Amino acid sequence: MTDEIDALGAKIDALKPKPQKADKSGFYESVGIRAGTELVVGPLVGGFLGFGLDKWLDISPIGLIAGVFLGVTTAFFNIYKLTIYGDTKPVAKHLKTANNSASNTPVKPQDSE
Amino acid sequence: MASPTHQFEIKPLIPLEIAGVDISFTNSSLWMMIALGVSICLMSLATRKMAMVPGRMQAFGEGMYDFIDGMIRDNLGEHGKQYFTLIFTLFFIVFFGNALGLVPYSFTYTSHLAVTAALAFLVFFMVIGLGIARHGLHFFSIFLPPGVPAWLVPLVFLLELISFLIRPVTLSVRLFANMVAGHIMMKVFAGFSVGLLSLGALGFGLGLLPMGMNIVMIGFELLIAYLQAYVFTVLCCIYLKDTLDLHH
Numbered sequence: 007m008t009d010e011i012d013a014l015g016a017k018i019d020a021l022k023p024k025p026q027k028a029d030k031s032g033f034y035e036s037v038g039i040r041a042g043t044e045l046v047v048g049p050l051v052g053g054f055l056g057f058g059l060d061k062w063l064d065i066s067p068i069g070l071i072a073g074v075f076l077g078v079t080t081a082f083f084n085i086y087k088l089t090i091y092g093d094t095k096p097v098a099k100h101l102k103t104a105n106n107s108a109s110n111t112p113v114k115p116q117d118s119e
Numbered sequence: 120m121a122s123p124t125h126q127f128e129i130k131p132l133i134p135l136e137i138a139g140v141d142i143s144f145t146n147s148s149l150w151m152m153i154a155l156g157v158s159i160c161l162m163s164l165a166t167r168k169m170a171m172v173p174g175r176m177q178a179f180g181e182g183m184y185d186f187i188d189g190m191i192r193d194n195l196g197e198h199g200k201q202y203f204t205l206i207f208t209l210f211f212i213v214f215f216g217n218a219l220g221l222v223p224y225s226f227t228y229t230s231h232l233a234v235t236a237a238l239a240f241l242v243f244f245m246v247i248g249l250g251i252a253r254h255g256l257h258f259f260s261i262f263l264p265p266g267v268p269a270w271l272v273p274l275v276f277l278l279e280l281i282s283f284l285i286r287p288v289t290l291s292v293r294l295f296a297n298m299v300a301g302h303i304m305m306k307v308f309a310g311f312s313v314g315l316l317s318l319g320a321l322g323f324g325l326g327l328l329p330m331g332m333n334i335v336m337i338g339f340e341l342l343i344a345y346l347q348a349y350v351f352t353v354l355c356c357i358y359l360k361d362t363l364d365l366h367h
Contacts, residue, residue: 035346036346036349036350036353039293039297039346039347039350040289040293040350040354042293043289043292043293043296044285044289046292047285047288047289047292048281048285050288051281051284051285051288052281052285055281055284076277076278076281077281077285079278080278080281080282080285083278083282084282
């Protein structure tokens with residue numbers, strides 16, 4: 007009798023929907039979608055800010071050049087953070103969580119996969 | 120063949136002008152009202168008959184609640200509850216803007232940078248305002264994360280500053296560009312079908328190929344409509360986290 011109940015329990019467990027499965031796939035696609043815009047908008051906004059600085063301080067074209075370079079660097083920096091950590095928050099927060107997870111606390115499923 | 124960008128044209132339905140400012144009721148406004156009406160109807164239907172065992176509509180309502188609630192719990196933690204209404208509203212504005220745009224003869228209001236930028240800057244200024252109100256000048260420490268080597272501080276400060284400033288632009292451009300690109304692509308494929316019709320019977324047969332492609336595209340666009348709304352709200356959650364706690 008208990009064997010039958012156990013077998014039934016195993017069957018029910020097998021049929022139970024795996025939670026968060028759909029969310030996961032959405033998560034990876036969202037990372038992909040974000041990386042593209044980051045790369046386009048970074049240099050654009052950087053260049054725009056640099057151009058504004060040029061007009062304001064009359065140092066053309068140094069501001070524009072520096073702005074575009076900084077924008078490109080920001081874009082790649084953000085994509086790096088996106089691929090490693092899944093979002094573009096400032097670095098130190100991630101350093102902390104990386105240390106924590108390495109030492110004692112078990113890694114959350116969302117971080118590990 | 121009609122121009123593929125013709126569908127994004129704003130047409131004033133009821134011309135209005137107050138003190139030199141054009142505030143006409145346009146087709147964009149009309150579809151925003153329709154999206155508002157649809158979401159209100161859906162949610163009132165979902166909460167009309169409350170039962171212990173949920174019916175179809177109630178299950179939908181509870182599913183949406185759980186979805187946004189889970190998103191806030193994952194990204195903002197327990198204290199994020201205060202932003203529930205904002206996040207829920209943002210998700211429905213963006214999702215219905217995208218999804219209703221797939222209805223023939225409709226207008227996609229999320230395909231206009233003015234709309235998406237307004238939503239993005241709302242969140243951006245909210246983060247700055249609430250951040251400074253709650254943390255004071257300490258809020259600006261998000262540009263200077265601790266633990267960075269001293270010689271890297273000026274560079275990291277600049278990078279984090281630009282990274283912060285591009286947030287509303289990436290948020291709005293991503294949504295707007297995806298909607299415009301998707302709709303233009305569908306229109307171009309539909310244009311192929313119409314163009315091939317001029318070849319007669321052979322053209323009619325060949326014209327079914329781009330039409331089949333468009334059927335696939337509609338499904339894909341539905342996925343994009345949901346995914347863009349999801350990405351938009353998740354990023355709003357992530358940005359709003361800076362107003363709750365700075366170092367965690």
